[in-house]
Amino acid sequence: MTLRATYRLQFTADFRFADGAALAPYLSRLGVSHVYASPVFAARPGSTHGYDVTDYNRLNPELGSEAEFRAMAAAFRDHGLGLILDFVPNHMGIGGAGNAFWESVLEWGPDSPWAHWFDIDWKAPGMGGKVLFPFLGAPFGVVLVEGGLRLRLDEDGRLAVWAHDSHRLPICPRDYQAVLAQAGSPLAGAFAAMEGAGPTDPRWPDLHRQLAENPPDLDAYEGRPGDPSSWAALASLIAQQHWRASKFNLDADAINYRRFFTISDLAGVRVEHERVFEETHALILSFLREGLADGIRIDHIDGLLDPKGYCLRLRAAVPRRFPLYVEKILGPEEHLPEDWETDGTTGYEFANEIVGVVTDPSGEALLTESYHAFTGRTEPAAEVVHAAKVAVLEGPMAAELAALTSRFAALAAQVPDWADIGQGALRRGLVQVIAALDVYRTYADAEGIAPEGRARIQTALARAAAALPGADPAVLALIGAVLAGDLRDRLPSARADVTEAAMRFQQLSGPVMAKGLEDRALYRYNRLIALNEVGSEPGHHGMAVAAFHLAQATRARTAPRNLLGTSSHDTKRGEDARMRIAAISGHVPLWQQKVAEWHDLLADPGAPIDRNEEYFLYQLLVGAWPATGEPASDLPDRVTEAMLKSVREAGVNSRWVFGDSHYEAALGDFIRRAFASDRFRASFRGFLDHIGGDMLANSLIQTALKFTLPGVPDLYQGAEMLDQSLVDPDNRRPVDFSRRAASLGLLQQPGPLWPGGKPDLARLDEDKLALTARLLQLRAAQPELFATGSYEPLAAEGPAAESFLGFLRQQGGQMLIVAVALHGGTRRPADWEDTRLVLPGWAAGPWHDVISDRPAAGLEPGRLFRHGPVAVLTAGI
Structure with missing residues (x-):
């Protein structure tokens, strides 16, 4: 297929x-x-x-x-x-109850038939051969004495300690005999006879069945809340198990299993x-x-x-x-x-290319000035990213950093030149090298490392050296020798250990980039949050048309089947919310004026919120506010939840663990004032109306490019109509498919997007759906043109040439021209009338307008963009 x-x-x-x-x-x-x-x-x-x-x-x-x-x-x-x-x-989900494979590991430890599935360091210092279970709401002793840990016999005849009535911590069957003897159960002897039996012994199921039919009295393991001595029996039983239950925040220092990022209930x-x-x-x-x-x-x-x-x-x-x-x-x-x-x-990279190319470059300087002046934040984006990555390594991922440091130290000890490198110096070096990497990871393996990866490591080492003045050069020399695999030649007997250390480094650098860049820096550097997306480079303002063409030509040559994604369950904002926010870049003077006005209307000196996060909020509202009419009743709650997640991820004024409830309450009050204020809503609506044509144009441009460029377009559910969703879980809200199916069935005969030459804001959903369907039908009719067709940039000459983006694709006897008018808010209609499209002589046509399903009136941009910001034309040679 x-x-x-x-x-x-x-x-x-x-x-x-x-x-x-x-x-x-x-x-x-x-x-x-x-x-x-x-x-x-x-x-x-x-x-x-x-x-x-x-x-x-x-x-x-x-x-x-x-x-x-x-x-x-x-x-x-x-x-x-x-x-x-x-x-x-x-990774697998391990919190709560229900993962039989992980529970087997908790039950039997390294002897579990599933222990080999999970990346657990059973020799981690201070853990006594146990695996950490960091899901208690308070320190273990407190939870125990308050009755938050209870021994139960489950329906399957297995004993387990239940934490907070939600997390199941199995008791090793080898310890059942003592529990049953204490309870006077006749089955105590049968379990005693199983001494030395492994977890796969076929006698266990029958014994558990018998125990389920004859439940023991477990009162000896119950205590009185507040009386530590009354819980001694349960504490003694727990001490014998293969798991160690702890307060949730111990994971940063003592986690001894690989997890997904910093999420402890997802085990590697x-x-x-x-x-x-x-x-x-x-x-x-x-x-x-x-x-x-x-x-x-x-x-x-x-x-x-x-x-x-x-x-x-x-x-x-x-x-x-x-x-x-x-x-x-x-x-x-x-x-x-x-x-x-x-x-x-x-397709994350494609989503960033699209938002980059629609962002108006002319507004960058004033937008930066406006952002600095309003927020007081002037640090470069690169510094924001570096500081966030260092904070992640030294905070929530300190345990992973310590484990990696130990691996590198063990290798250093085998080289006379490096044997005296201390773990503190090595740790600091690893922090700076990881923070200096500009990719998620390199890919060294037993076969070596590609030249591209080696070059990135050398660049990171140079940046780390600059960040560590006065440090022993041997530290970075060691790290570089491990990461590039060169130490394997120097230590032939430890080749496998060197490779393992390099690959473990790679498994850590990715999560650090994700948590530092995606989940901190992208919520801290808020100059234009449309550009703050998964896979983006903070501080970069848009993408030049020439660079955009190069990216597409490269994809056509090297990855013609790459997905072209613009929304996903992971993106920070829905694709049309992003396009709406990007439109600010063409109207910066008005934006600057309005931000100051809105602040004066809404700020409460008695409960101030960070101006950087206030600036973020106004942009978020631009993305989420409906194009016409009043906001739906659920929008205030959706915005509040998205903002709370954003400030917690940023980790400046609140956070997920030990957050600031007073600040979060002030933020919630600020948002409620915004939605309740008639003056704010009227002013905000006026701003949106002023830039509304550009917001819609951006969405249609994104749609046209997505379905015609080299690659395979990916539609996120519901995004065939406007997708103004916010960060997850908002983007997983139910989709009204019946409305979309009905609208698709009612689409009238093809015609211009904007028959009167101006956007109809009441038809945004229908216009996007119609354009999506027409282009998908074109792809179905000419699959080879899109699968293997060439990609040739087109240029324009004249006053609007810098805002023109066009390309030609050809395969066999079929040709396609796509042209879009970028940055519409900064161009007058006459600019397009005086601008000329440059075409190769062999592409004379005749051309057919796919959108209106009529012969093309002409290839001059003034004609192409008369009824909308996009044109899609086909012809046969």
Whole structure:
């Protein structure tokens, strides 16, 4: 099945497989070729996203049965649609109860048949061979004495300590005998006879069944709240277990299992081991081999120890070529390694290219001045990012940093020149090298490192040296020798340890970049938050047209099947919210004036909020406020939740752990004043009306480019109409598919986007849906033109030439011209009338206007943009 365009569906308990099947006729009519499903495998109960998987080889029962999944896949296929599955190999959900594999590890420790799945350091200092369980709401002793830990016999005949009535901590069956003897249970002897029996002994299930039928009296393990001595028996039993329960914030210092970023209830999986790969991929590989699923999207590829080896193993496991996409954030001038044999990334880089090219460069200087003057924040974006990454390493990821430091110190001890490097100096060096990297990770493995990776390491080492004046040069020399693999030649007997240390470094640098850049710096540097997106470079103001063309030509040559994503479950804002905020760049003087006016209307000197976050809020409102009419009743709550998440991620005035409730309350009050103030709403609406044409133009430009540029467009659910969603979970709200299906069915005959030459703000949703459908139908009619067609930039001459973006694509006997008018707010109609499109002589046409379905009136920009900011033309040679 030819891959032309994907449509992302988010499955939840409220949107199940049967609901997905019911959408097949609509999605087929819309024109996509594949459904791209959120994770469908068993996850924690109530999960709204599915990334906290608990069983790789079972479908999530909250989404439906296997029969319903198969029926959905069949419905898709009957309507000409393929299916791509989102898969999460890096981590599993472990908090609460329900992950039998992790609970087996807690129960049996290293002897568990599933211990090899998880990346646990059983020899971590201070842990006594136990795995940390950091989910208590207070220190262990406090929770114990207050009765927050209770020993219970579960329905399956297993003993467990339940923490806060929500987290299950199993008791090792080897300790049952003492518990049962204390209770006077006749089964005590039977369990005593199991001394030395391993977890796979076939006698255990029968004993647990008997225990379930004859529950013991566990009163001896109950105590009196507030009386420490009364809990001594339970404390003694807990002390014998393979887990250590602690207050949640101990994870920063003592975590001894790899986790997803700083999320302790997501534990890393050692999928680099062939046995673990086979055990965790049995079901999804069977779906691929059977043809039930057509392809896979791999979540968080950078979290894996060996991304290349993983991708190649996937390829080898299926006897046909299938679409394979990886969630990978590319840094500046970074390209996905070709030897991974993937079809590309999920498209974060494309989303940043689009918002960059629509951002008006003429407003940069005044916007920067306005931002500095209003907020008082003048530090360069690079400093903001560096400080945020250092703070992450020294704070929530200090335990991971300590473990990595120990690995490097062990290697240093084997080299006479470096044997006296102290762990403190080594730790400081690692912090600065990680903070200096401009990509999420490099990719050294047992085969070595690519020249591109070696160059990035050298650059990071040079930056780290500048940040560490007076430091021993041997520290960075050691780090560089490990990361580039050069130390393997010097220590032949420790080759595997050197490679392991380099790969572990890579597994840490990615999360630090994610938490430091994505989840701190992008909420701290707020000059224009449309540009603050996953994969962006803070401080960069837009993208020149020439650079945009280069990026597209490179994609056409090296990754023609790369996904072109503009919204996802991970983006900071929906694609049209981003386009609306970007429009500010063309109206900076008015923006500057309005921000000062709004501050005077809303500020409360008795409960001030940070002006940097106030500046962020006004932009957020620009993105979320409806184009016409009054805000919906739920918008104040949505904005408040998004702002609270933003300030907690920023970590300046509040945070997720030990946040400032008084500041958060002041912020909530500020937002309520904004929505309640007639004067503010009137002023804000006036500003939006003034820039409304540019906001709509940006959305249509984004849509036109997305569906015509080299690559495979990916539609996030519901985004065929305006997507003004905010950060997750706001972007996972239910979608009104019935409205979209009805609107698609009612679309009238093709015609100009703006018949009167001006945007109709009441038809924003319909205009975007119509343009999306027409371009998807064009892709379906001419698949080879879009799959393999050339990409040739077009230029214009005249007063509006700098605001023109156009390209020509050709394949066989078919040609396509796409032209867009950028930065409309800074151009007069006469500018376009006096601007001329430069075309190669062989592309004379005749040309057909795809949007209006009429012969093109002419190729002069003044004609092309008479009825809208985009033009799409086709011709045969």
